[in-house]
Amino acid sequence: MSLHCENIVKTYSGKDVLDKVTLDIQTGKIYGLIGRNGAGKTTLLSILAAQNPASSGSVTLDGQRVWENRKSLEKICFSRELNANAESGLAAMKAKEYLRIAATYYEGWDKPLEERLVKLFDLNVKKKLGKLSKGMLSMVTIIVALCSKAAYTFLDEPVAGLDVVAREQFYKLLLEEYSSSGRTFIISTHIIEEAADVLEDVIILHEGRVLIETDTQAFVDSAVHVSGKAEEVDAAVSGLEVHHPETVGRSKGVTVFLKPGQKVNESRDVSVQPVSLQRAFVALCGEEEGKS
């Protein structure tokens, strides 16, 4: 079983927000969808879940078109980030009403899990969504995502506004659900460092294009930070894919992405250090002009 999108293009006011995005989402994995603000993450998830139409391209699940296909849509849950401000009609809806509607529409809704999570998060479901804090709204979206039991579940910034304890709880619950059900999760997040340990694969979206779609560990392992005297660094990384150069006086630091078989020239007087997922992401998407 796999969710596949082919050449997805989404245009708003003549600008391509997504530009020929092709992805193959395999079952039983936790994907991290990372990218800068405006990279097109939410738009991509919306199109994968048929919540927004694409300008062109197609999304299929097991070879069947997802758009207007109830059977395919039953296997997908995109629990959107809720924006229950005063202008939104959602503001007047109680959290329990929102959860009730979700329970009506998701075939495999897990009511006991819903009750457990409401208790765990200490969520007052009698409150209107407009009266809930950002963190509490995130809890509502997490409950919908986990209780839907959809084979493909997408979460958009699920930990936004959550305190550190609630974030820990979320990652624990996610892993618990993942290991017991084998569901596929795509998590769009800006808090990369915390999520890095749970993301099996990473998809990096930059300016509407997929830059990287690979195993998280392999991606992190392929990146190193090289620092030392500027001329030594330049000599050590000559011919390699260099990103994000930082110069302080005569010292220089760069992040290098190594292709299989490539190595930093360690005969030079440089320090080579591993980098984190966040550091690798910043190097890749932070400063385009730094690439050489």
Place this chain on the structure above:
Amino acid sequence: MKRNLKFWTRYTWESMAVDLSFMAVLAVVTLFSAEGLDLGMFASIMPYYLCIAATFGMLIINTGSQSLYVPLLLSMGETRRNVLLGFHYYRTLIISVTLALCALIWLLIPGEVSSAGLRSIPTILCVLVASSSMGSILGTLFTKWKWLATVIIIILCGGAGGAVGFMGVAASDSRVITETLEMAAHLEALPWWLALTAVAALALDVAFQWMLLRRQEVKL
């Protein structure tokens, strides 16, 4: 589709409760203002109040349905086709229940007013269909062109306020029942333009709704 019907059926009863509450308010106003009230007569005019409540109720509720519930259901994985069908199922159900309640009351309380009421059902049906479609079109407009819908809503609210004010004046004159009956007398004959308006509003609503629904983007 089963889950979709379950949602819209529940939504119908919730909307019906709003309509009945509005009807109850009008009934209380009548009870406290009319002198020498004939209970049979009072009961016979209740269906008219229910229709007034349903007309305004659908105008307001349908606006909310389009701007809130349609994107919400799409976000829960429902297809656009099913959302459209579900909404029209709800609309049919609420109009049917309103008319059935009116007919039942008029059948249970025979008399001149009730006979006139039964003869008014085709006209009332057209009014309900037209107002329901208008509410739905407004809701669709609201999701796409908020400012335009806001202007229309302000005009309609002004109209509704005027109508309520008129009823208030009638009530204070203790002539509320007479006024209601006078208005009801005009409903017995179905004007061709009203029937045409209802059909046109319904057709416009379905076409417009489907046209926008196909391209609608979920924003919650």
